[in-house]
Amino acid sequence: MRTETSPGAADDARTASPVAVQWFDRRPAMSARAPVVSGPKPVPPAPGDEQEQEIYEVRRKIYPRAVHGWFAGWRVFFVLFTQAIFYGLPWLSWNGRQAVLFDLAARKFHIFGLVFWPQDFIYLTALLVIAALTLFLFTTIAGRLWCGYACPQTVYTEIFLWIERKIEGDRIARMRLDAAPLSSRKVALKAAKHGAWLALALWTGYTFVGYFTPIHDLGIRALSWRLEGWETFWIVFYAFATYGNAGWMREQVCKYMCPYARFQSVMFDRDTLTITYDPGRGEPRGPRSKKTDRHAKGLGDCVDCQVCVQVCPVGIDIRQGLQYECIGCAACVDGCNQVMDKMGYPHGLIRYTTENALAHGYDARTIARRVRRPRTVIYTGVLLAILSVTAGALALRNPLKVDVIRDRASLAREAAPGIIENVYRVQLMNTDETPRRYTIRAEGLPGLRITGVEQPIALRAAEGRPVALRLQAPVEPSAEERMQGEAPGELGPGAHKIEFIVQSVEDDKVVRHEKSSFIVPR
Numbered sequence: 001m002r003t004e005t006s007p008g009a010a011d012d013a014r015t016a017s018p019v020a021v022q023w024f025d026r027r028p029a030m031s032a033r034a035p036v037v038s039g040p041k042p043v044p045p046a047p048g049d050e051q052e053q054e055i056y057e058v059r060r061k062i063y064p065r066a067v068h069g070w071f072a073g074w075r076v077f078f079v080l081f082t083q084a085i086f087y088g089l090p091w092l093s094w095n096g097r098q099a100v101l102f103d104l105a106a107r108k109f110h111i112f113g114l115v116f117w118p119q120d121f122i123y124l125t126a127l128l129v130i131a132a133l134t135l136f137l138f139t140t141i142a143g144r145l146w147c148g149y150a151c152p153q154t155v156y157t158e159i160f161l162w163i164e165r166k167i168e169g170d171r172i173a174r175m176r177l178d179a180a181p182l183s184s185r186k187v188a189l190k191a192a193k194h195g196a197w198l199a200l201a202l203w204t205g206y207t208f209v210g211y212f213t214p215i216h217d218l219g220i221r222a223l224s225w226r227l228e229g230w231e232t233f234w235i236v237f238y239a240f241a242t243y244g245n246a247g248w249m250r251e252q253v254c255k256y257m258c259p260y261a262r263f264q265s266v267m268f269d270r271d272t273l274t275i276t277y278d279p280g281r282g283e284p285r286g287p288r289s290k291k292t293d294r295h296a297k298g299l300g301d302c303v304d305c306q307v308c309v310q311v312c313p314v315g316i317d318i319r320q321g322l323q324y325e326c327i328g329c330a331a332c333v334d335g336c337n338q339v340m341d342k343m344g345y346p347h348g349l350i351r352y353t354t355e356n357a358l359a360h361g362y363d364a365r366t367i368a369r370r371v372r373r374p375r376t377v378i379y380t381g382v383l384l385a386i387l388s389v390t391a392g393a394l395a396l397r398n399p400l401k402v403d404v405i406r407d408r409a410s411l412a413r414e415a416a417p418g419i420i421e422n423v424y425r426v427q428l429m430n431t432d433e434t435p436r437r438y439t440i441r442a443e444g445l446p447g448l449r450i451t452g453v454e455q456p457i458a459l460r461a462a463e464g465r466p467v468a469l470r471l472q473a474p475v476e477p478s479a480e481e482r483m484q485g486e487a488p489g490e491l492g493p494g495a496h497k498i499e500f501i502v503q504s505v506e507d508d509k510v511v512r513h514e515k516s517s518f519i520v521p522r
């Protein structure tokens with residue numbers, strides 16, 4: 001078994017920061033999992049000794065080593081899957097327009113056949129609740145799956161690392177390059193890497209803005225330097241954030257900036273699957289040759305090769321126990337399994353397992369059975385209920401939206417002797433993908449009549465339009481009505497409840513009833 005030696009060999013021996021271990025050890029639920037770590041015990045300070053402790057840890061650059069295996073394959077899959085969606089969606093067309101377009105100027109969100117208006121804010125709320133509950137559920141079952149496989153920070157760091165490896169080489173080559181004095185080769189490699197990073201970051205910024213303005217048109221205007229100010233700002237801002245976070249900040253975003261890392265432990269319990277080093281099997285650790293009989297020598301399965309540390313993108317040693325820096329990417333699982341293969345030992349010295357499984361020796365079946373527990377059942381039940389209600393509401397969604405606003409600027413007036421007139425602004429919104437015609441009528445008072453608008457009113461697909469109309473009502477019966485004895489009562493001064501009924505000509509089931517009031521002046 002070959003162990004790497006390099007200018008950064010000291011870095012290989014890096015373990016979790018004392019701060020992280022202290023943080024971990026303070027938590028009763030997780031501290032029970034801390035394995036016994038071999039090595040000299042810290043000497044307690046003598047009374048009177050002055051101890052100075054750094055508040056901030058100086059960052060040591062991490063050079064993650066490439067790793068292959070089952071979980072690395074899943075990470076690649078999720079990178080390709082999420083990025084195919086992100087980069088591909090804005091280029092799809094639907095009914096002659098961009099399939100997914102968040103048109104902020106027109107206040108319309110197009111998502112394939114659905115058009116959402118500000119009035120549909122409830123669906124956005126439902127989406128956020130569903131996303132949060134899904135995150136809670138998966139975190140309770142299997143820890144930081146989101147962080148390890150699908151979080152944009154992880155995904156873009158993976159892509160940027162891949163570019164870095166292609167240009168500068170794997171871990172040792174990159175360490176040597178950084179340690180080498182300035183040369184034309186070093187400048188060329190660094191320039192190529194940063195050039196590729198910046199190109200990808202700019203493309204990412206362009207794609208992001210392409211969700212808010214038609215992307216074809218955006219591309220044409222970008223090439224002819226005719227972008228609007230807000231478009232330029234957001235392309236550059238998003239590109240800068242991508243380049244900075246994935247190229248430079250990397251694990252620091254997860255360690256110091258991401259709030260999720262701080263509170264995810266409250267979702268963990270003793271049956272949550274986490275990436276765990278099995279100290280019962282691995283300790284006492286120590287180097288040996290492949291032919292050594294480890295049992296005869298009293299050694300555990302850990303050959304202390306540091307591969308699990310070298311592949312870790314956040315630079316921790318999982319053998320120190322679960323630490324909040326661990327993003328659950330399982331790179332150490334793949335790395336260790338490769339070592340186990342070379343040594344002829346079984347896989348799984350580092351593996352997905354639970355605190356209870358480790359303590360009681362549960363098999364995979366028992367671990368799977370214990371996924372069903374009150375917390376996961378409640379999350380699943382609430383999630384399914386919200387999903388069903390949201391799906392039902394979307395399926396039964398009325399494609400017609402109506403807002404009626406009485407024109408407060410023009411007071412009620414007498415349009416003719418005995419006829420009072422109020423002015424309204426009716427906002428019609430056709431959220432359908434087909435054009436429709438609508439009629440408007442008003443009910444609630446005798447003799448109500450709509451004037452000032454030509455009916456039916458035609459709206460194009462996904463069009464919203466304000467319609468100004470006048471509503472007239474007689475306040476006293478006419479002489480003719482009195483004579484015929486069918487005169488309705490007089491309409492006294494004040495506000496009277498009325499209702500507007502807007503109906504589709506093509507489909508009479510598409511109808512909206514909107515309440516309003518009709519004012520009769522004194």
Ligand code: SF4
Nearest residue numbers: 302303305306308336
């Ligand atoms: S990769 Fe496995 S064998 Fe090597 S140090 Fe880590 S836990 Fe031990």
Ligand code: SF4
Nearest residue numbers: 312326327329330332
């Ligand atoms: S300890 Fe293992 S799972 Fe955690 S971040 Fe490092 S490599 Fe990924």
